[in-house]
Amino acid sequence: MRIATLCGMGFGTSMMLKLFIEEILKAEGIKAEVIPWDLGSFKGQQADIIVAPVDMESHMKSTQSRVVLIKNLVDKAEIKEKVLQAIKDMNAP
């Protein structure tokens, strides 16, 4: 499973999100590849789930991936709830 985190430049928020998500997945025993993307380079790349800050919605209108929007990027509870829900939705028959 491939999870991408998105931010404007790949230096800050996508990295932070990646670190938090990796922690959450580890605690849940879920294996996934977590990749930080930036707006400039993500078109044409594939991921099952894209995690992005809520104001980036407009950049992702044409994607086929499952999109998770986060209001508070340092709220681990919000990230955990939304990411785990997206994974569950993906795996649902």
Added chain:
Amino acid sequence: MSENRDQNHFDLKDLISLDTVRSKKSPSSWEEAVEQVGELLVNAGKVKPAYINAMKRVFKEMGPYAVIAPGIVLLHASPDDGVLSPSVGLITLSNPIEFGHSENDPVDIVIAFGAIDKHAHIAALKALAELLADHCYLQKIRSAQTDRDLLHAIVDEF
């Protein structure tokens, strides 16, 4: 190019100092807030003056997603915009300012960081993120009345 960069591995304490934090500033616009935090990094020799305009440009181009949590904006531009060494600047505002985010405005904690590549500052960024995730620390940061108290609120937990 080696992926092992332990000698370039920075902790939050390495990137933030009394020179790069200010408490209770009163900018009258988001641009002025960016200038105020940016100037700390310029005066500390961490970034070139052009980095300030770069951060404003990035913020305008990308949209207000940089307001990553209620009241907190995390600004940065690219290493090519004039970062001399990795650094983090933080100012708290006595009057919160709108940065244009649909949910997380107004802002009273303005953070600027300069990265030299995608790796060296990651431990520090994670430490900062952990700090910002904790309401007790946010409260200490927000209630610091002097620069020194603010610095202690940020680094004393490490």
